[in-house]
Amino acid sequence: MAPSITNSKCVLVTGATSGIGRALALAIAALPSHPKVIGVGRRKDRLAGLKESGLDIEEFDVNADKDGMKAFVERVVGKYPEIDTLVLAAGVQREVHFKKEIDIDAIATEMHVNYFSILTMISFFMPHLLKTAASGQPCLIAPVTSGLAYIPAPWIANYSASKAALHSLCSSLRVQLEDSNIGVVEISPPLVESELHDAEGTTEALSKFWMPLDEYTKQTIEGLQKGDDVVASGMAKNAYEKFEQPKEEMIREMGRRAATHSK
Template sequence: MSATPGIADSKCVLVIGATAGIGRALAASIHSLPSKPTVVVSGRRQQRLDELCKTGLETIQFDANTDAKSLKAFVDDLLERYPQLDTIVFSAAVQQEFDFAKPETIDLKKFYSELNLNYVMIVTLITYLLPHFFKLGEQGQPCFIVPITSNLGIAPGAWTPCYSATKAALHSLSLSLNEQLKDTNVHIMEIMPPLVESELHDTAGNTGKVAKYWMPLEMFVHDVMEGLKRGDRTIAVGLSREQYERFEKGKEDVVHQTMEVWKTW
């Protein structure tokens, strides 16, 4: 095992939201590592899951935009099937547009649903998985939580305020988890993509517009895999790297110092 644990140490990886885009490409790259981990992919579209099954991936059809009770049942079933699960990648997300200059157009149901999938679901699954990860960690198996945030979590995209807020929240949570779990064998590797080729922008019907600006998926995944193999705490790519260097660098130290002060209270 390398000095800093990384994705090559994983034996069983679950990718939530892997029927398209970044999740699907990462699942394939992790599956092709020489360490040959079991890779379990999930999403709602069964036909896509069937295609992924043919490539040697394990599949679970699951709508992750659900309540705590269903998420608990999902985790119980998952750990029964895959007791060696040591890594979870959170790729599922949606990106909706809301215009607060026209409050009558704000669909709060949609807003809450986005908040749930992009943030609350992730917190819930982490809470349910941590006891299992701690147990594996104590047995010497490094475990990994891999949240996928965004440069829009650093400086919001004002047209998509809920999405940006969920990514900022997830980034903040990642910093806190990193500090709180420091003395355990559970590691956070936060991926911060820039605009990347995917289906994420289809819902707004503007894929044609953004396609001119996005980073090709293959190039993005190559950079991310290097970071995951090194066990980097933050894997910020392209524009996200620039914004991370400008606004976020050094925050981890402040989080640590604040925690040390808090312990003395």
């Protein structure tokens, strides 16, 4: 069996209490294969709604330190030893204007939530995923990046940079794990209907241009079922195919050379 959401038996979804994370969690739970879905988030009222929809829930804020992240992973692996898939959708977005005073703490938090927390969570889950994959059950790691990983938006410079870092991590991780029965799928949305924009007060303006969440979710689930390496839609798909896809074979070649030299 190839790593694909169709073969997933137990899926953990971060950022599951709103936006893309919530939509994907509910859509995955509704697949004909009926995988167990664990929705992870920090808002108790939203988690309760997921539970009413039949999902398992875990309260956790991904803006945790290393020890908190490690304890969380150990707890959920102990509770759900069948976990084979991670959909990492938690994220925050802030405007940054360098001509004005910048809140460095807010920038650090944004980078931590959007990149370092995902890297850390993957690292702590890796021993479990490697063991599960070696037993014959395909595993899947699916971080949510953005079309802005390929073409940055200047007014959300740090957000764009965090997603570019995550995109790069996905490309490298995919090569490192290609012989392990663990697939790495980059989920790359365009501008999508989401509460992510509420904090900046840009919802009204952006709603004229964004892709409806239902439409985006349908396209993404179809891509996850096909087992694509990158599941991108709209402008994100266009940008990936034009600027990033040509690099993928170069990245694989670099991986092959590194593997040869390390022997």
